[in-house]
Amino acid sequence: MLEIKNLHARIAEDETEILRGIDLKVNAGEVHAIMGPNGSGKSTLSYILAGKDDYEVTEGEILFNGENLLDMEPDERAAAGLFLAFQYPLEIPGVATMEFLKTAMNAQRKARGEEALSIPEFMKRVKEQAADLNVSMDMLKRPLNVGFSGGEKKRSEILQMSLLEPKLCVLDETDSGLDIDALRIVSEGVNKLRSPERAMIVITHYQRLLDHIVPDVVHVLSKGRIVKTGGKELALELEKNGYADYIDAAA
Amino acid sequence: MNANAPIQKTQAESDLLSRFETTRAELPGSVTVTALREAALGQIRDRGLPHRRVEEYKYSDLRAFMKSAAPLAAATDLAATKAVVESAETFGDLDRYRVVVANGVFQPELSDVDQLLAEGVSVFSFADTLDDADASQMLKTPKTGPEDGVVALNTAFVRGGVVIAVKSGVEVSKPIELVQVATSAGAQAVRNAVTLGEGAKLHLLETFVGDTGAGELNTVFDYNVSDKASLAATRLMTGKTEAARLFTSIATLGAEAEFKSLGFIAGPRFTRNQQFVNFAGENSEANIYGVSMAGGEDLADQTLIVDHAVPHCNSREFFKTVLDGRAKGVYQGRINVAPHAQKTDGEMMTQALLLSEDAEMANKPELEIFADDVICAHGATSGQIDEDLLFYLRARGIPEDEAKTLLVLAFLSEAIEEYDEEDVTEGLETRVRDWLASH
Numbered sequence: 001m002l003e004i005k006n007l008h009a010r011i012a013e014d015e016t017e018i019l020r021g022i023d024l025k026v027n028a029g030e031v032h033a034i035m036g037p038n039g040s041g042k043s044t045l046s047y048i049l050a051g052k053d054d055y056e057v058t059e060g061e062i063l064f065n066g067e068n069l070l071d072m073e074p075d076e077r078a079a080a081g082l083f084l085a086f087q088y089p090l091e092i093p094g095v096a097t098m099e100f101l102k103t104a105m106n107a108q109r110k111a112r113g114e115e116a117l118s119i120p121e122f123m124k125r126v127k128e129q130a131a132d133l134n135v136s137m138d139m140l141k142r143p144l145n146v147g148f149s150g151g152e153k154k155r156s157e158i159l160q161m162s163l164l165e166p167k168l169c170v171l172d173e174t175d176s177g178l179d180i181d182a183l184r185i186v187s188e189g190v191n192k193l194r195s196p197e198r199a200m201i202v203i204t205h206y207q208r209l210l211d212h213i214v215p216d217v218v219h220v221l222s223k224g225r226i227v228k229t230g231g232k233e234l235a236l237e238l239e240k241n242g243y244a245d246y247i248d249a250a251a
Numbered sequence: 252m253n254a255n256a257p258i259q260k261t262q263a264e265s266d267l268l269s270r271f272e273t274t275r276a277e278l279p280g281s282v283t284v285t286a287l288r289e290a291a292l293g294q295i296r297d298r299g300l301p302h303r304r305v306e307e308y309k310y311s312d313l314r315a316f317m318k319s320a321a322p323l324a325a326a327t328d329l330a331a332t333k334a335v336v337e338s339a340e341t342f343g344d345l346d347r348y349r350v351v352v353a354n355g356v357f358q359p360e361l362s363d364v365d366q367l368l369a370e371g372v373s374v375f376s377f378a379d380t381l382d383d384a385d386a387s388q389m390l391k392t393p394k395t396g397p398e399d400g401v402v403a404l405n406t407a408f409v410r411g412g413v414v415i416a417v418k419s420g421v422e423v424s425k426p427i428e429l430v431q432v433a434t435s436a437g438a439q440a441v442r443n444a445v446t447l448g449e450g451a452k453l454h455l456l457e458t459f460v461g462d463t464g465a466g467e468l469n470t471v472f473d474y475n476v477s478d479k480a481s482l483a484a485t486r487l488m489t490g491k492t493e494a495a496r497l498f499t500s501i502a503t504l505g506a507e508a509e510f511k512s513l514g515f516i517a518g519p520r521f522t523r524n525q526q527f528v529n530f531a532g533e534n535s536e537a538n539i540y541g542v543s544m545a546g547g548e549d550l551a552d553q554t555l556i557v558d559h560a561v562p563h564c565n566s567r568e569f570f571k572t573v574l575d576g577r578a579k580g581v582y583q584g585r586i587n588v589a590p591h592a593q594k595t596d597g598e599m600m601t602q603a604l605l606l607s608e609d610a611e612m613a614n615k616p617e618l619e620i621f622a623d624d625v626i627c628a629h630g631a632t633s634g635q636i637d638e639d640l641l642f643y644l645r646a647r648g649i650p651e652d653e654a655k656t657l658l659v660l661a662f663l664s665e666a667i668e669e670y671d672e673e674d675v676t677e678g679l680e681t682r683v684r685d686w687l688a689s690h
Contacts, residue, residue: 050646078648090643094661094668100647103657108648143661160647 001199002026008059018044020224029196034203036221037243042203046172050084051077079111081167085174089153092144100144129162133189150177158189169200175209187212207239222246266320274323280381287390291406301400310581310613311552316521321466324354324437331434339460342678346425353432355410355439371421377442378411393501393527395556401497405469408440419448428456436464444473447480457486467495478505484512485675488522496522506532513670516551517544517686526555530564540670541570542663545578546690552581559592568599571666574610575690583615590621599629604662656687
């Protein structure tokens with residue numbers, strides 16, 4: 001599904017090199033966790049996948065279902081089935097959550113040559129998914145993410161993900177700012193989306209999230225490179241020993 | 252500035268002087284009115300059209316903009332007016348009354364005079380009132396801008412307009428649309444007086460349709476809102492035109508009165524919307540909103556002076572501007588609080604969104620406070636579309652143009668939603684979308 005080859009990238013503004021040769025292959029049906037210390041490049045990788053132009057790819061390529069991802073605009077990537085759950089979902093005053101959901105869903109459908117959803121069908125889907133994620137009608141009526149608590153924002157992200165039904169979900173530190181109950185609700189929402197046709201990349205600092213969303217593969221990212229790949233037991237080992245071994249190994 | 256310094260007349264100023272000579276005989280009014288016209292014209296002759304050295308016109312130099320002045324539009328006929336009115340798309344199929352003024356002349360045949368009368372609203376020709384002994388009352392100048400050049404230009408040439416008088420206690424059941432029509436090219440000077448008796452309530456829609464060619468449109472609205480009355484005035488200043496669009500409101504509010512207005516600018520090359528709001532009675536409220544969109548070389552000017560002359564009144568001023576191309580936006584807002592106007596609550600905010608590098612915004616919020624027990628605030632912002640918000644929307648599959656539209660609409664809607672006149676909300680938001688689609 002996703003193939004990253006020798007990816008090098010830097011911050012466009014000041015040319016600071018962040019990614020120094022990432023190789024990663026994710027197949028349909030797999031859940032990959034990417035762990036690593038602060039500043040290792042985890043969030044940069046997620047932004048580059050989604051197409052944020054603050055970063056510049058200097059070398060390497062990314063193939064998404066055989067297509068060159070780096071040639072696509074952010075909205076084309078989304079329509080092709082890539083979804084990034086933001087670490088810090090943005091507040092957009094004046095844009096009602098419902099209106100936003102409808103616009104996003106129909107924009108993607110249009111890009112794929114599908115018909116726009118009827119209002120009743122749209123409402124039905126939103127109500128179903130919102131109930132599972134404990135997202136109230138009151139939240140849906142408010143401007144997008146405005147005045148939402150940290151947990152509400154993350155639930156709103158997962159609601160968007162559920163409705164947009166992406167092929168590849170990238171979750172950037174979705175556990176940050178969540179209490180135990182919110183973590184459980186969000187994780188259940190994510191687990192429901194696990195399927196043989198869908199892949200996930202879960203970026204996190206902590207093992208905690210991986211107790212709920214159990215990965216097939218765990219990668220350790222340090223200083224812009226994947227320095228270790230293993231099974232889910234690797235996350236437990238990191239939790240116990242910290243990243244010190246890998247930071248040194250990469251240096 | 253030395254007001255007495257002789258000035259070199261511009262072409263437009265010379266045109267105005269000869270326009271006066273050729274049309275004065277056909278302009279309505281008693282001897283008193285003629286004297287007022289002559290005095291007003293004298294002001295234009297001596298000081299010229301308002302220009303950048305006049306503080307209030309510093310950013311909107313009408314003198315430099317008006318290259319010439321076309322003759323006043325001639326009288327019109329019923330059929331031509333009817334055709335323009337019927338082809339107009341102002342507020343879609345909104346259920347409303349209609350009052351028509353064409354080329355400056357009230358058109359009773361095309362107005363819902365009888366239905367309005369049945370509700371307690373009299374509608375009659377403004378020109379007819381100028382023959383009365385106390386006609387000078389009808390040609391009011393703003394208390395806080397007695398020598399305003401645009402009002403003087405109006406007084407000199409006013410051909411007519413309409414008077415809408417709502418009886419005390421009458422809440423008009425649906426909005427009244429005051430449509431001003433141009434059926435032929437030419438300048439228009441129009442005055443409309445809207446009077447609400449005690450406890451009356453009205454939503455007035457002010458629209459303009461037709462093409463004035465090279466002629467300026469100069470309309471003055473004189474609102475008198477009696478005690479406990481409530482007036483909402485939605486003003487559309489739209490349509491592509493190369494000629495100046497000049498609008499003035501003079502609002503006088505009684506006690507426990509409510510006045511709100513929304514000035515919506517999108518399209519004309521040069522628009523000045525100036526409002527003079529005067530609190531004459533206590534415990535009243537004024538909420539003034541503005542939504543301006545300007546592209547190309549357009550200039551959109553929203554200017555207002557809110558005069559808290561008495562205690563215990565609240566005012567809120569909230570203006571939004573979106574600029575593209577080489578357009579210029581102007582906001583000049585002043586809240587005056589008189590020495591004894593204690594417990595005044597005034598809050599003014601102007602925000603601009605610049606979509607291009609070359610667009611320019613002049614924000615000038617001012618407070619002039621002489622009382623010591625007041626709450627007054629003002630603020631101004633100018634910025635570009637937030638790239639992070641744009642990316643967030645695009646990451647959800649919304650194409651760039653659509654995402655920008657969504658963000659601009661959200662920005663402007665804040666003022667439209669707060670204005671809170673449900674009859675027009677959707678129509679105005681559609682106009683915002685249409686404007687964005689064409690820019």
